[in-house]
Amino acid sequence: MVSPDSQIVVTGAGFSEPGDEGDARPFLRTPKLRKLLGPWDHLAVLAASRAIEAAGLPKSLGERAGLYVVVGHVPAQKENMEALIEGSLDENGEFSGKLHARGGYLNFNPIWTFRSLTNAPAFFVSSCFDIQGPYFVTFSEPGQFYLALEEGIHALRAGRADIAVVGATVDQDNEMVRFHYRRTRPPVAEDLLRSGAGFLVLETAEAASARGAQAHAVLKDYTIGYRTHDPLMESFAQEETFQPAGPCSDAFWGPASLPISIARAEPGTLQHQLLSRDGIQATSCWEVQQ
Amino acid sequence: MRHRVVITGIGALLPNGNDPETYRDNLIAGHSGAGPITVFDAGDMPTRIAAEVKWDGLLVADDRRTTFALEAARQAFENAHRCGTAPHGDGRLCMGVGLEIFSPTDLAQMQRPDFELPEVLAKRLKFLHMPGDLVPHVVSERYGFGLPPLVMISTCAGSADAIGSAYREVASGRQRWMMSGGTDSMISPLGITAFSKLCTLSTKNEVPAEAPKPFSRDRDGFVMGEGAGMLMLERLEDAKARGAEIYGEIVGYGNSLDAFGISEPHPEGRGALQAMQRALADACLHADQIDVINGHATGTRKNDPIETLACKNLLGARAPEVPICATKSMIGHLVAGSGVAEFVATVMCMNADMVHPTLNLHDPDPECDLDYVPLVARPHKTTIAMCNSFGFGGMNASILVRKL
Numbered sequence: 047m048v049s050p051d052s053q054i055v056v057t058g059a060g061f062s063e064p065g066d067e068g069d070a071r072p073f074l075r076t077p078k079l080r081k082l083l084g085p086w087d088h089l090a091v092l093a094a095s096r097a098i099e100a101a102g103l104p105k106s107l108g109e110r111a112g113l114y115v116v117v118g119h120v121p122a123q124k125e126n127m128e129a130l131i132e133g134s135l136d137e138n139g140e141f142s143g144k145l146h147a148r149g150g151y152l153n154f155n156p157i158w159t160f161r162s163l164t165n166a167p168a169f170f171v172s173s174c175f176d177i178q179g180p181y182f183v184t185f186s187e188p189g190q191f192y193l194a195l196e197e198g199i200h201a202l203r204a205g206r207a208d209i210a211v212v213g214a215t216v217d218q219d220n221e222m223v224r225f226h227y228r229r230t231r232p233p234v235a236e237d238l239l240r241s242g243a244g245f246l247v248l249e250t251a252e253a254a255s256a257r258g259a260q261a262h263a264v265l266k267d268y269t270i271g272y273r274t275h276d277p278l279m280e281s282f283a284q285e286e287t288f289q290p291a292g293p294c295s296d297a298f299w300g301p302a303s304l305p306i307s308i309a310r311a312e313p314g315t316l317q318h319q320l321l322s323r324d325g326i327q328a329t330s331c332w333e334v335q336q
Numbered sequence: 337m338r339h340r341v342v343i344t345g346i347g348a349l350l351p352n353g354n355d356p357e358t359y360r361d362n363l364i365a366g367h368s369g370a371g372p373i374t375v376f377d378a379g380d381m382p383t384r385i386a387a388e389v390k391w392d393g394l395l396v397a398d399d400r401r402t403t404f405a406l407e408a409a410r411q412a413f414e415n416a417h418r419c420g421t422a423p424h425g426d427g428r429l430c431m432g433v434g435l436e437i438f439s440p441t442d443l444a445q446m447q448r449p450d451f452e453l454p455e456v457l458a459k460r461l462k463f464l465h466m467p468g469d470l471v472p473h474v475v476s477e478r479y480g481f482g483l484p485p486l487v488m489i490s491t492c493a494g495s496a497d498a499i500g501s502a503y504r505e506v507a508s509g510r511q512r513w514m515m516s517g518g519t520d521s522m523i524s525p526l527g528i529t530a531f532s533k534l535c536t537l538s539t540k541n542e543v544p545a546e547a548p549k550p551f552s553r554d555r556d557g558f559v560m561g562e563g564a565g566m567l568m569l570e571r572l573e574d575a576k577a578r579g580a581e582i583y584g585e586i587v588g589y590g591n592s593l594d595a596f597g598i599s600e601p602h603p604e605g606r607g608a609l610q611a612m613q614r615a616l617a618d619a620c621l622h623a624d625q626i627d628v629i630n631g632h633a634t635g636t637r638k639n640d641p642i643e644t645l646a647c648k649n650l651l652g653a654r655a656p657e658v659p660i661c662a663t664k665s666m667i668g669h670l671v672a673g674s675g676v677a678e679f680v681a682t683v684m685c686m687n688a689d690m691v692h693p694t695l696n697l698h699d700p701d702p703e704c705d706l707d708y709v710p711l712v713a714r715p716h717k718t719t720i721a722m723c724n725s726f727g728f729g730g731m732n733a734s735i736l737v738r739k740l
Contacts, residue, residue, distance in 0.1 A: 075596070082598060109610065113593060117489075119467060120436040128447070130526065131440045141444040146525050147379020154526070156533040160598060162436055164489040169729035172593040178610060180591050181731060182501070184487045186469050193486060200504070222438070225446075226467070229453055229460040272484040276477040277470045278397055278458035324473060326484045 048205045048250050055261035056332070057254050058103070058247035059309035060096025061302075063240075064219065068092040073105075073174035082160045083170065086121060089243035090167035090215035091174050097309070098175055101247035102259055103209065106176040112207035113181045114198040115168040116190045118216030118300040119223045122162070127221065129153055167215045171245075179207045188286065189326020191301040192270050195248075199265075202250050209253075213245030214301035227298075230323065231281045238298045244305025261335050263308055263316070268330035275325050282323055289317040308332055341506045342740070344423070344580040345416030345568030347408035347517070348680050351387035351561050351667045355411060360684035363692035364713040368545035368666045370559045375400075375523050383537040385544040386523045387561035387668030397458055401434065402471050404564035404673075405519035409475050412515065416568035421578035423570045425512030427479065430486040430502040431472040432494025432518030434672035437526045438465035471519060479515065489672070492632070492727030493591070494518050496675025499567060500589030500735055506569050513574070519564035520673035528560060534599065536636055549696040550633035550662035551640050551704040558634045561668025565676035584683045585738045587720070588621065590614025594730025600638050601726060605646030608632075611732035612650050612722065619736045623650050626658055626736075627718040628691055630682040631708075632726040633662030634669055641703035643726065648706070659716060661685075661709045665695040675725040679735060682723045686739050691716040 062068060070091035071080055083091075098105065134150030136142040142150075160166055168183045182197040184190045191214050198210030217223070218239040227234035254261060273282070286303060288295050293310055294303040304318055311334040320328045346356045351369025353359025362369075369387040378384040389404060396403045416423060442464040445451055454460050461470065472485035486505075488497045495518025502516030522531070531537045538557040540547035549555040575582055592614060594607030601608065616623060632643055648655045663678045670677050685692050690713050697710035719739050726732045 079598070120465075122438075127438070127443055131443055134440060134525075135444055139444060139448060141440040143377040143525055144379055146440065146529075147377055147381045149380070151381055151525070151529040151532070154529045154533050156530075159530040159534060162530075163491065163598070163729060164436060165491055165727075165729040165731060166598065168593075168731075169598050172595045172730065173597075176595050178593050178595050178607065180614075181490065181593050182497075183489050183731070184469075185489055186467060189484060190469075190487065193484060197486075197501075200508070204508075222465075225464060229463065231457055231460075270484065272476075272482060274477055274480060274482060275473065277473045278461060281457060324469065324484070 048203055050203050052203050052250035052252060054199050054248055054265040055251050055254050056246045056263040056308060057249050057259040057261060058097040058101025059262050060093045060100060061242060061244040061306040061309040062089045062092035063242045075173045081157060084161040086117060086215045086217035087167050087170040090213065091170050093243035094171045094175060094211060094213060094245040097245040097247050107209060108176060109178045110208040111177045112179040112198060112201045112210050113168055113172055113177045114194040114210055114212040115183045116194045116214040116301040117164055117167050117185045118218060119186045119226050120162050120164060121217040121220040122222035124221035126158060177211060187322045187324040188301045188303055188320055189322030189324055189328055191304055192328040196270065198248050202248060210248040211245060212248055213243060213305050215243035216300040216302045217241045232283050234298050240297045240299045242299055242302050242306055244302045244309050246305050246308060263335060264333040266331040266333055269328060271327040273325040273327065282321060282325060284323050285321040287319045337509060339507050339509055340572035341503050341569050341586045342572045342575050343567050343583040343683060344570055344575050345412040346583060346680055347411030347415065347566040349389055349404045349407045350563040350677050351389055356680055356684055360688060363666060363681055364690050366693050366695055368695060370544040370547060370668055372544060373523060376525055381528060381532065382539045383528055383532050384541045385547055385559055387559050388523055389563045397462055399462065399466055400521035400562060401519045402474055405471050405475055406478060408517060408564040408566035409515060412566040412568050416580060419579045419581060423513040424574045426482055427513045427515055428481050428483045428511050429472055429476045430498045430514055430516045432488040432498040432672045432675060433468035433471055434520035434522060436465055436468060437522060437524055440525055490727055490731040491729055492671055492674055493725040493731045493733040494672035494675065496725035496733035496735060497591055499676060499679055500591060500733055502569050503586040503589050506571060513568065513570035515566060515568055517564065517566035517676040518673045520671045521562035522671055523560055523562050531560060546696050548635050548665045548668060550635040550665050550694055551700055551708045552697055553699045553701045555635045557636050558664060559668035561670040563670055563673050563677060565680045582740055583687060585740050586735060587738045588615040588619025588736035590618055591733040596730055598729055601642040605642045607730055607732045608643060608646035608726050609649050611734040615734040615736050621720060624654060625720050626722050628716060628721045629658060629660045630678045630723040631660045631662055632724050633664055635664060640701065644704045644706055655706055659691045659707050659709045661692050662694040675733060679723045682721045683737055686718040686721050689715055689717055
């Protein structure tokens with residue numbers, strides 16, 4: 047039985063980083079999907095697989111599991127971007143719509159469309175773990191993670207889902223994302239940008255207890271606020287602190303910072319405070335138990 | 337306590353109408369918004385047609401998505417205030433936004449040795465690509481919303497999910513009123529190229545209005561559309577107390593994940609069926625009570641038969657009797673904006689006691705054998721209407737609206 051104020055616990059948490067030894071491909075529903083699996087999809091599937099395994103859940107979650115995912119800015123490598131306009135530049139090096147329409151468009155690799163889909167990581171996680179329940183997918187700054195978290199909590203407390211898989215994935219080692227953070231005010235230094243994914247399995251304390259699951263962490267409280275602003279006229283520097291300081295304290299992990307930190311936290315209290323570039327102000331307190 | 341949620345304002349800037357009433361009239365009259373692409377030179381590309389918004393005003397931030405969203409929001413907000421009173425309490429925004437496409441012109445500029453980023457913040461953020469999630473913040477600032485916007489990126493289901501989430505915010509008592517909808521514009525060299533290379537766009541360039549052919553035997557894909565729609569949602573008791581005009585009551589919402597293919601639906605329409613069933617369960621209604629369905633109806637080879645199958649599984653023996661109309665046959669596919677465009681069509685036609693037609697349906701696909709209201713609108717008393725969006729990535733949303 048759930049109630050509007052059921053306590054929310056994390057029964058599984060997982061993270062992934064580029065270069066770790068995991069392989070997302072065995073989780074794919076069909077080998078055909080391999081060529082569509084981009085770096086942020088790969089990271090998301092790995093992190094989700096670890097969270098689901100840690101929660102002691104089967105690999106097929108079904109209709110009663112919901113998915114709540116935040117992705118960072120759309121990634122694209124320089125060479126892939128440049129390939130798109132190859133054959134479409136005139137003698138002055140300007141993009142020519144005429145040349146593009148005459149044949150330059152043929153250089154477009156359709157895989158790039160899938161790699162640019164902001165909901166692709168959510169698709170891969172849903173299909174790898176057969177998550178058929180409700181969903182919420184959003185992007186791109188860290189504050190949005192709190193909105194996904196809150197949607198997951200609402201779904202659990204309203205009884206729309208028994209399990210909420212909540213996570214974030216970012217691929218920031220590419221020209222498109224580096225360009226974005228060069229142009230923001232203030233900019234984010236390239237050497238601070240990190241790629242990674244973090245996923246949490248959330249349940250109500252009652253549901254976790256009923257199936258004998260141990261809590262990795264308990265959500266003690268959270269707040270979400272907002273600085274109303276026109277992002278085309280005004281921008282904020284991101285302010286993010288973890289207490290105690292952790293692996294995400296001294297670099298920029300985008301919306302993945304909090305779930306990664308929870309997944310990597312030592313037992314004790316973890317406090318997070320955030321002013322996101324999109325004006326979202328949020329805090330949360332987690333009691334990490336194991 | 338669950339609050340009843342009603343629509344008290346509607347705004348629309350769509351390929352065949354720059355306001356909700358014109359849009360409704362053109363849908364009922366069967367007037368298509370498709371035509372040759374004018375916003376860029378489509379030259380010899382396989383697809384040279386689209387359903388563009390006919391907008392000759394200034395572009396805010398030189399961005400069609402932002403401009404359309406602000407105009408639709410303005411209409412909806414003014415519409416909800418027409419009675420002379422304002423909604424109670426604070427509002428919040430929930431919006432579906434589209435895919436990310438960059439500007440090839442800017443990319444070419446970046447390759448020049450003397451390239452420098454513009455100094456002005458708005459121009460910097462617009463250069464190369466303007467992140468879609470900026471748009472909801474621009475709209476939120478315009479209306480002074482004090483809570484962060486909920487941003488949905490569930491592709492073709494994005495704005496339907498936005499309406500559904502906004503409905504839940506009000507129904508649950510968390511918000512007194514919400515502004516909700518979506519915007520998209522992918523009619524650009526790379527936008528058209530991307531979908532063209534996936535073989536999802538119609539190449540019937542000669543007669544654009546006849547190109548989108550949902551449920552037809554010779555359908556060959558959709559026509560890219562663009563535009564925005566926005567709704568004002570509030571509690572029924574608040575709307576009544578302030579004398580607001582009520583367009584309808586949202587009674588149910590459900591969404592689901594196919595967990596199957598990224599660009600192909602589950603072969604048995606499982607996800608689509610689940611979304612529709614969840615909307616019905618949320619509304620405490622039975623499938624027998626559905627009077628009309630506004631289908632997702634892309635006009636692609638894969639989707640239309642699966643959607644038909646899902647509707648049959650939902651409606652059972654009544655399936656042949658329930659009209660299913662395809663708004664995309666007239667306005668094309670607005671991707672993230674399609675859910676709200678079709679929801680506005682559903683509500684406006686419901687209140688006119690009409691079902692708009694599915695254009696160009698002269699020769700139905702034998703696998704698509706339901707009543708799709710071919711060619712001509714028909715009078716139809718609707719109490720409960722269902723509006724479906726089944727998107728890329730297997731994300732499905734279904735909304736139920738009741739006439740009051």
